[in-house]
Amino acid sequence: MEPLVEMKNIRKEFPGVVALENVSFDVMPGEVHLLLGENGAGKSTLMKILSGIYTPTSGCIRVRGCEYDKLTPKLSSQLGISIIYQELSVVNNLSIAENLFVGRLPVKRMIGVLPVVDKKYYMQRAVELAKKVGLTKPVDTLVGDLSISEKQMVEIAKALAVDARIVVMDEPTSSLTSEETNNLFEIIRKLRADGIGVVYISHKMQELREIGDRVTVLKDGNTVATKSMDDVHSENEIISMMVGREVQKEFFSEKPMDYETAEVIFRAEHITRKDLRSNDISFEVYRGEVLGFAGLVGAGRTELMTTIFSGQEYEKGKIYLHGKELPIRSPYHSIQNGIALITENRRETGIFPLHNIKENLVLVKRLLLSKGQGFIGLIHPKADQKIAENQRKQMNIKCSTLDQVITTLSGGNQQKVIVGKWMASEAKLIIFDEPTKGIDIGTKAEMYGIMRSLAEKGVGVIMISSELPELLGVCDRIVVLNEGKLKGTIKIRDASEELILKTATM
């Protein structure tokens, strides 16, 4: 069988770096081809060459019997290549139908001359496409009102609308619940049955076997291997191909916690939000443990922590840190009392993208040292430098200088800067909301290590994660939420993915 696309000996150089050395990659009709590799391995670069955003330094791309030494975005889409990025590119204030035909709305002639949009035609076509991807909402619904997984379906339908032969999906399940993930896999199987080639990029090991036909692993700009999934015997085999070493899987303390004698660091009682997305939730964090929060998307984990940290939507409930009751008022008050929240969306709510690493690191500490909630106080460049240097060492932040703008760092290192910022402020309770989202396996392991060592130092550590294996590997106890209610707390000894899911849906 002829491949849909064949990329041969692709090399891509950027000034000073070789992003891809010599990579060959092909996609057959009706297969799901997994593309794996750590961040920086070259996956996105390869896909950007496929979509025509980058021009390869050398090598060629063969599509439909023609050889190209480069593609352009327009040519790539004409050749039936469609890429669904992690940050979806749907337009929120347009309807589903309009989104499917963005930029190429069908035109008819009114009274034989005046060109107008043929709404009837595209609405009808939209209904067909929506049905194909299992989208149940009416096609005139605004996309902004859809859930993330529905938006993703719109993206897929968009690809089908232009008769895509190759669909690339970049970490499509990173913000989906397991049910939504199953739906997505159904759709992918349908695409496969229609002879479409799917390139599937993911960091989630457990999905791969379920969906993949073939796998290509990249490492440092080279192909490590391309093999059929039938020849892959274990997850560890793939992981070691990606990182070149076996990754330690379990991080929780060897010795089970003795909860009878352990000291309570933090206690929350009857936390209730006005919108009831947290409803009467009580829990405590013991010294030396990492407390996990599991739940499907929409379970209210982020909302619970946001309320505790900032007082937003706060209705009732109390919190105690080291036995002392604290007000639930504003981020400033929480921070002053030693509570820190590391948010899920690093780019929107974590980093200061215009500023350098140093400014990012010292900000909170500086705020705490000044008076009047940060109003009155002077800048101390030397002290700042010292704090930043210290955190750079402690957090093992890989940068050439602290004056570098933070956005020049990799996602994992940005995350370390954020943790460092809270460490510098001597936080007593740190809440990590999806701390490993979008960072590579090596740095993930480092994050786990950081959380464990914080716990051992006596800092209260809460970790929200949607990846169960991660929770099972790092936490000592796991609190399970569903629809704003606490469903149960499971000790690591008894915990399993099945039990957590069962507890959540009970």
Place this chain on the structure above:
Amino acid sequence: MKTRQLSFKVIWGKLGTVAIFIGMLLIFSLFAPATFLTWNNIKQIATQSSTTMLIACGEFFAILVAGIDLSVGSVVALSGMITAKLMVNLGMDVLPAFLIGSVLFGLLLGAINGILINVTNVHPFIITLGTQAVYRALTLILSNAQATFGFPGTFSKFFGGVWNGIPMSVFVALAVAALMWFITSKTTFGRNLYVIGGNRESAWYSGINVKRHILAVHMISGLCAGICGAVLTARLGAAEPNGATGYETSAIAAAIIGGTSFFGGKGTIPGVIIGALILGLISNGLNMCSVPTFYQNLATGLLLIFAVALDTFISRRK
């Protein structure tokens, strides 16, 4: 190669505005050598620029937090009018009239902007567009659309006079600029503003009381405009109800030409001062070269676009 380009970018970021300033100085010196580079003319430029400097310093704060203040021109007029009325109609002394009419009312009018922005969550552009009209209308109502004059000589002398050969308004502008420079670069409050402008959400999650800072920013903008009101009134010898119309445009232009990012988070007070001087240079220099006034707007407009486009072009280079 890479490091050289990078360092050019860095140097341009720091000194680009200065380069434009020096360039203009050279051009005008060539075209009008006899009149342009004279001590008298330099004083003239400094005096003309001082009002722009004052309001631009305040406008800088508003733009720094990714907002804007369109009401500064009206605040200048209203606070100038109040100061004049306090002295002329109520017979108040110069100092208390200045403190109440210019400083206090400047702060108050700015605080009204800030409170409206915080309470309504409407974009500052809309709010200050509204207060621009409201404050102007209040000025006209208060003055019955008549100019107010006849205030004590000490007032004109202090804000409009000359000390050791240098106009007082220049001292006032530089003193305010120095204070604002200190605030923006040396205090936690000032650094917080850069952070708010860079990423408001992150700032909130990091414990910065964003609303309180926004309020303070607009009070500072109001304060600068209030002081400018006193200076302008003293220089003109009268409080004009229609004075300072369109000043917000110069203030924004000075801040932007001075390297302030319209998207917030970037810029410096020295840059803004040079930006204001550049605007002063253009109008003065073109006068010296006998270019009709209406061409000056053309030049200012083109320079604004050119300066920002050039800056964007350079910072986008890989």
